[in-house]
Amino acid sequence: SQTIHQWPATLVQPVGSPLSLECTVEGTSNPNLYWYRQAAGRGLQLLFYSVGIGQISSEVPQNLSASRPQDRQFILSSKKLLLSDSGFYLCACDTSGRKDNEQFFGPGTRLTVL
Amino acid sequence: DQQVKQNSPSLSVQEGRISILNCDYTNSMFDYFLWYKKYPAEGPTFLISISSIKDKNEDGRFTVFLNKSAKHLSLHIVPSQPGDSAVYFCAASAFDDYKLSFGAGTTVTVRA
Numbered sequence: 001s002q003t004i005h006q007w008p009a010t011l012v013q014p015v016g017s018p019l020s021l022e023c024t025v026e027g028t029s030n031p032n033l034y035w036y037r038q039a040a041g042r043g044l045q046l047l048f049y050s051v052g053i054g055q056i057s058s059e060v061p062q063n064l065s066a067s068r069p070q071d072r073q074f075i076l077s078s079k080k081l082l083l084s085d086s087g088f089y090l091c092a093c094d095t096s097g098r099k100d101n102e103q104f105f106g107p108g109t110r111l112t113v114l
Numbered sequence: 115d116q117q118v119k120q121n122s123p124s125l126s127v128q129e130g131r132i133s134i135l136n137c138d139y140t141n142s143m144f145d146y147f148l149w150y151k152k153y154p155a156e157g158p159t160f161l162i163s164i165s166s167i168k169d170k171n172e173d174g175r176f177t178v179f180l181n182k183s184a185k186h187l188s189l190h191i192v193p194s195q196p197g198d199s200a201v202y203f204c205a206a207s208a209f210d211d212y213k214l215s216f217g218a219g220t221t222v223t224v225r226a
Contacts (some may be wrong), residue, residue: 049212103151
């Protein structure tokens with residue numbers, strides 16, 4: 001079964017600093033990969049998804065970007081963080097071709113921008 | 115625009131009683147629905163799902179009901195246990211679409 005690793009687990013960054021969050025997946029190949037953000041008191045907002053290496057789709061306009069340099073690696077980045085970027089960031093995957101679209105989530109990264 | 119809505123942000127229920135969580139959706143193309151459970155500081159975990167060709171799916175203490183005409187689904191947990199205290203997210207996907215649309219979540223607290 002799939003295992004998703006995310007690091008770091010927690011991060012405190014000043015406004016205007018860069019960001020790099022990493023997600024790696026084990027136990028499957030050619031997964032669809034997703035970045036979500038859960039802001040305080042809100043649901044899960046899809047930020048980016050990728051169906052293959054180098055293929056990134058953005059769901060919302062923002063100062064964040066994503067990259068997929070390898071099949072099972074997904075990176076979330078920012079050049080300059082904003083206060084509004086604070087939240088709980090979750091990486092998820094599902095297996096291409098599954099009809100049931102069940103997604104598996106990583107443990108998340110708690111980002112606080114001060 | 116929120117296509118999946120969970121209008122009750124919180125629910126408190128006594129241990130042993132039934133918990134009923136509700137979810138409404140607006141996109142008529144949705145044909146698969148899932149419930150996820152999330153503990154604080156952890157990623158969500160899959161709980162139960164239902165396809166639009168069914169109106170009920172049961173797995174142990176968890177049952178999901180789907181009313182397509184009303185665009186409404188509900189999750190029943192019976193009997194509720196203290197370990198069920200968590201945030202529950204409703205999610206939906208359209209045919210041939212990888213993406214899930216999530217509701218805002220309902221925080222369930224099971225009282226001893």
